[in-house]
Structure formats: structure tokens, C-alpha cells
Amino acid sequence: MANKALLLGINNYKQVNSLRGCVNDVENMRHLLIEVFKFNTSNVKVLLNQKVIKKDVKAQMTWLFKDAKPNDHLVFHFSGHGSQTVDLDGDESDGADELICLYDMDFNDPETYLLDDELKAWTKKLPAGAQLTVVLDSCHSGTGTRMLMAPIGDSPDQFTRMAVDPGATVARALSGDTQTRGLRATDAALIATDPEHDEIVRVRYVEPPLAIKEAIAARGKKVSRGLVVADMNHVLLAGCKDGQTSADATIESKPNGAFTYYLCKTIRAGGVRLERKLLIDRVEKALHDGHFTQSPQLEGPSDKGPLFGGSRVTRDDTADSDPPTVANVPDVVSCGDASDLKDLISLIATLAPEAQVEALRLFGKGASLQRRDSQHPAGGRFLIYVHGICKHDPGYSDGWWNALHPFTHAFGAGPRGDTRREVLWSDLVNERAIEARMNRELDPQAARQADEQTRLKVSICEVLLDRSDRQLNEAAPEPVPGESPRALNNERALNIPGLNCIDDFTIYMVNNAVRAEVIGRFTSVVGPLLASGAELDVISHSWGTVVAYEGLRELAESGLTPGVVRNFFTVGAALSIAPVKMSLRPANRDGQRPANVRRWINLDARGDIVGGPLQGRPYAVDNDFPSLDPFGCSKFLGLVSPVCAHSSYFATGNVAVNRDIFAAFIA
Numbered sequence: 001m002a003n004k005a006l007l008l009g010i011n012n013y014k015q016v017n018s019l020r021g022c023v024n025d026v027e028n029m030r031h032l033l034i035e036v037f038k039f040n041t042s043n044v045k046v047l048l049n050q051k052v053i054k055k056d057v058k059a060q061m062t063w064l065f066k067d068a069k070p071n072d073h074l075v076f077h078f079s080g081h082g083s084q085t086v087d088l089d090g091d092e093s094d095g096a097d098e099l100i101c102l103y104d105m106d107f108n109d110p111e112t113y114l115l116d117d118e119l120k121a122w123t124k125k126l127p128a129g130a131q132l133t134v135v136l137d138s139c140h141s142g143t144g145t146r147m148l149m150a151p152i153g154d155s156p157d158q159f160t161r162m163a164v165d166p167g168a169t170v171a172r173a174l175s176g177d178t179q180t181r182g183l184r185a186t187d188a189a190l191i192a193t194d195p196e197h198d199e200i201v202r203v204r205y206v207e208p209p210l211a212i213k214e215a216i217a218a219r220g221k222k223v224s225r226g227l228v229v230a231d232m233n234h235v236l237l238a239g240c241k242d243g244q245t246s247a248d249a250t251i252e253s254k255p256n257g258a259f260t261y262y263l264c265k266t267i268r269a270g271g272v273r274l275e276r277k278l279l280i281d282r283v284e285k286a287l288h289d290g291h292f293t294q295s296p297q298l299e300g301p302s303d304k305g306p307l308f309g310g311s312r313v314t315r316d317d318t319a320d321s322d323p324p325t326v327a328n329v330p331d332v333v334s335c336g337d338a339s340d341l342k343d344l345i346s347l348i349a350t351l352a353p354e355a356q357v358e359a360l361r362l363f364g365k366g367a368s369l370q371r372r373d374s375q376h377p378a379g380g381r382f383l384i385y386v387h388g389i390c391k392h393d394p395g396y397s398d399g400w401w402n403a404l405h406p407f408t409h410a411f412g413a414g415p416r417g418d419t420r421r422e423v424l425w426s427d428l429v430n431e432r433a434i435e436a437r438m439n440r441e442l443d444p445q446a447a448r449q450a451d452e453q454t455r456l457k458v459s460i461c462e463v464l465l466d467r468s469d470r471q472l473n474e475a476a477p478e479p480v481p482g483e484s485p486r487a488l489n490n491e492r493a494l495n496i497p498g499l500n501c502i503d504d505f506t507i508y509m510v511n512n513a514v515r516a517e518v519i520g521r522f523t524s525v526v527g528p529l530l531a532s533g534a535e536l537d538v539i540s541h542s543w544g545t546v547v548a549y550e551g552l553r554e555l556a557e558s559g560l561t562p563g564v565v566r567n568f569f570t571v572g573a574a575l576s577i578a579p580v581k582m583s584l585r586p587a588n589r590d591g592q593r594p595a596n597v598r599r600w601i602n603l604d605a606r607g608d609i610v611g612g613p614l615q616g617r618p619y620a621v622d623n624d625f626p627s628l629d630p631f632g633c634s635k636f637l638g639l640v641s642p643v644c645a646h647s648s649y650f651a652t653g654n655v656a657v658n659r660d661i662f663a664a665f666i667a
Helices: 022-036 054-065 116-123 166-175 185-192 210-219 258-270 276-289 338-349 353-363 398-407 426-439 444-475 490-495 499-510 512-531 544-558 578-583 642-650 655-666
Strands: 004-009 044-048 073-079 082-086 096-101 113-115 131-137 146-152 155-164 235-238 247-251 254-257 297-299 325-327 368-370 381-386 420-423 535-541 564-571 600-605 623-628
Touching: 004 022, 004 054, 022 044, 022 073, 022 131, 022 254, 022 258, 044 054, 054 073, 054 113, 082 113, 082 210, 096 116, 113 116, 116 131, 131 258, 247 258, 254 258, 258 276, 276 297, 381 398, 381 512, 381 544, 398 642, 398 655, 420 512, 420 544, 426 499, 426 512, 444 499, 444 578, 499 512, 499 578, 512 535, 512 544, 535 544, 535 655, 544 564, 564 655, 600 642, 600 655, 623 655, 642 655
Parallel strands: 004 044, 004 073, 073 131, 131 235, 381 420, 381 535, 535 564, 564 600, 600 623
Antiparallel strands: 082 096, 096 113, 146 155, 235 297, 247 254, 325 368
């Protein structure tokens, strides 16, 4: 099988106004096809800017179709300007032929653009059994745009017309969806009239000359198309309706085509098996949530099946486990079909993070409803990281992921915030601990909690010091006859991982409000993904194993968990410390595996005094890996530094953990 793709992107046009996100679109699509759909790198051809001329496009189209065989998957993607011209063969009811603008676009020269009729003619060359997907991130008309004048280069007296979407620009500026982080209405309006502002939503549309517009109007009344089920031998994904515009905007601090950006992001989140109809629905919702008014279109003989060669979901794919269930709440919402479940999930996703778990619990009461894969396809694969104590900033998992990524393709490239998510909670306990110390003399209840925290900290430290002492004794040489045993080093406490932060974590254990807030951070990341039917792998470290365990137990008790945690990894687990076990929520002290977890794997390295074996103590761990080699840690007199051992799991080069355990179970 030879899957092939031709990707075209034009930021800088020869004569018409430039765009900013098209080259990034091509790069985004290229990485998606190679990393997620496993296209061979040599079979993904790219033409950019001045290379996108008709002669070269035709040559590459010939390459794309050449030697195509049944079951081969071909992709044609264009990111740039679109426009219209007069329909001359009478096959368009609106009197217009849509076209894509090539680099040297000139309405007087048909060799500078590709008509939709020409693309259709190319599709007729598709060999029987081969599959073609056409993705167009361009505009079909100029409705709702405003023309601004922008200077050309350094010449203040020369201007080019630039089409912008003022409504989307203002809405995104006011909402804080851009780098402006939410402005007053007057400031947002000023942005929408400034052709040089980075936050303008540009329109991927070249307005035809007046004569062409008048000829189009004379030929027919414009109508919008819905799903086309005519005799098409390919699938078309278009960024908007033929009466709309496609946006070129700054998203996540980079210029992108809104349609291509959310298409790639949705596929990465939903997985290669995501059904076309569900895919386009999710992209449309993402666009509207981002304050873009365009409605992406899916056209073709069927809206079933995945794109780009993804395998369809079958019962055999999940035969090793019982199908998940979701709750039926007759008095609140009917979950009788897929659309109702989608509405319920969408409703919960709009709630504040601290309210989501309570909503899940509320909606989880009632009879269960069998979830069929054909109705509710899996919501994709996600990797969730949960850090331990001490201060952690966004991006803390980047190094951890770099160590794991060479051994698994389950999450694609694993971009942070996409298929890889981080739970951040250390700021909560750090802030609350500071507040508690400040309030100790003013609030009797705060003073009592502070005393309880101190007692718990002492208990935890006694356990850790005892573990450290045992390691020192085991590593110490045999005493010489007649000599007294050497005393233990009283400075050994300096080698306890996170010792200075333990008092911050104890506030989690003794203050129920803080505990709920921290668990809320976890459930706000994991809960919506499980509710959407996603499959997760959770890797928790150190004291974060407590947060992850209690968070998963809480989500499992909510009753609405169509998704599943395929693997729950506890690494250097503070769950092993006796005072921590006794400080868990009463319902969690039985150590049962959370009901939404398929497999629980625990890892403990030699010398890591925070971690320890969990299986049967009392936890229902499926696979326990004690005494792992503390990779990269040097030894002194046979003793490994506990601090080094505690962080060794995520070291680049530690294949015994990242390849042979993490990736082996993630598969």
C-alpha cells in the first residue's frame, strides 16, 4: 500500500493580498499524516508560495494519482485564497464556479487558478478502489467581510486591499481567545480596523472584479450546499460553506488557518478511527467556540468511515473488555441516542471545573445505558501527567515526554495541551500553606489545622528517615571485630526528596476544602475526556499519585464514565507511606482499583525512599515493579542518592522504564 499526499500552501501571493497561516497549515497537516497516519515521509509532497503555480501543481497531481492501487489513500490539501468566477458550462445553480487561487492569481489568466470543475476532472482519474480525500482551507465567497487598505512593503504610498472579518476579530479580542487576553469593546473595534495588527482575522478570499460579480449575479441565485451525496468517488472537506469565508488567524500564538488547525487537533484528539461525521461536527463546534462563524462542510458518497486510511472501529477492537456504560437520567436528559449523550457531555463541559464532578455525580444517578461503538466512537487517546510536590510550572512534563516518545506512537507527536495533558496543582497547596501560616495566630481553626499538619509531617518524615536508615545500614560495610558500630549520619534528612515541600502537601491531607480544590484540578482535566469516551493513560509521580488515585476514585463514583483509563501508572508512589494511607479519604483506604481503570501499574526504584511496593498493601495493583535500577544515579559506598533515585524514572535513556514498562503497557 502506497499512501500519498500533496499539500499546497501560499502565504505570499504575487499580486493579491498575503496571508499568514497557510504555510503553518501545510506543516500541521504534514506532521499529522506522517506521525498519526504513518504516511511515508517521501510520499508527502509539499509546494509553498511561489512554487504553487499551475504547471507544477499539475505535475504533482500526476504523481499523486500515478500507480494508485485499491485501498491506497490519497490526500490533496490546499491552504490559501479562494474565489469565484463565472460558470460557463451551466453546471452550477448559483452561476459561479468556485476556484482556488494559485501564487500568480490573475482573473484574466485561467492558468493562475484551479476551478472546481478542474479538480472534479482530476478525481475522475482516480483508479477504482483507491480513496481520495480533498481538504480545502479557502473561501468560497466574500460575504460578511470588510476591505482594509494595507501598505505594500516599505512604500507608504502603495496599498493593497485586505479582506478581514471584523465580527470574528472583535469577538475573539473581547473573549480573550487571542493574545490580547480580553479587551474593552472600543479597543477590540480598533484592532478590527488596523490592517497591521497581528490579531486581525484575515479572510482567505479574493474578491472578483465587478464585471465578474455582475455576470455571476445574472446567471443564478446563490444557494448553499449541505452534504452532497451525488456520484462522488472521493471525500471533500471544505473550511466553510460556499456562501461563507474561511479564517486566517492567530491561534495558540501562531498564525493558522482556523479550519486546518482544528481539523488536525480534533483528529489527534479523536484518533485515526474517528468517523467523518463525528469529526466534522467536532471541528464545527471547535470553530464556533473559537468565535469563528464558518461551518465546515463534508461532501461525498458517505459520511461514514474514518479519513486518511484510519481503520474503522469494530467489536474485535475492544473484545478484551466489557463495553463501558453511561448513566440514563430520565428527569434531566434522555440518553437514548448519540446526540443526547453528546448534548449531556457538552453541557457538563461548559461548567466550571469545580462543578464538573458534582454534575457528573448528579447525572450519573439512574439506570445504565449500554454504549455501542457505532453510536459513540472512542474519543481518542490521551496521556495525562500528574506531578508531585514542590513548585511545578506548565511544561514540567516536556522532559518526561521526551524520554517516552521514542517508544510509543499512541499519542502522535504528543503536543502539550493536545494529546498530552498536564495536571497542575502545586500552586494550590503552596498558596494555601502560606495562607495557613499567616492565619495561624488569628484563626483558632487554622491553628488547629496547622498543629495537625505538623503532626502528620513528623509522622511522614519518621517513615522516610526510617527507610533512609535501613538503606544506610544495608549499604554499610561489615563492622571490624572489636570496633563499635558507626553512628548513622544525622544529616541524612537532607537527602529526603521534597522535604521542604512536605508541609505544603500536608495541607492537602488535613484540609478538606484544599483537598477538594486540588482534586478538582485533576478532574477538570480528566473528567471531560472520560465523559467524551476517550481512552487515557495516566502517569502520576511521587505525591501526585495520591491526587491521581483519589481523583480517579471520585470520577468513578460519579457514574458517568464512558471513557476508560487504560493504564494508571503510580511512580515513586507516596501512596506507600503509612501515614499517607491513613490520611486518604475513608472510602479510599480500602485500596481498590478505581472502577474506571483497566490496569494499575506501580514502579519503585532502588533507593527511592518515597516510593515503595503497593500490591496488596492494601492496593489492588495489577503489576508491581519494585527494585528498578535507579538509572543515571551514581553510588557512594553502595548507596544511591534518594533524590536521584526518585527522579530517575523520567531520565532520557532509561529504557527499562520508558520502553519496557510505560510504552509496553501503553502499546
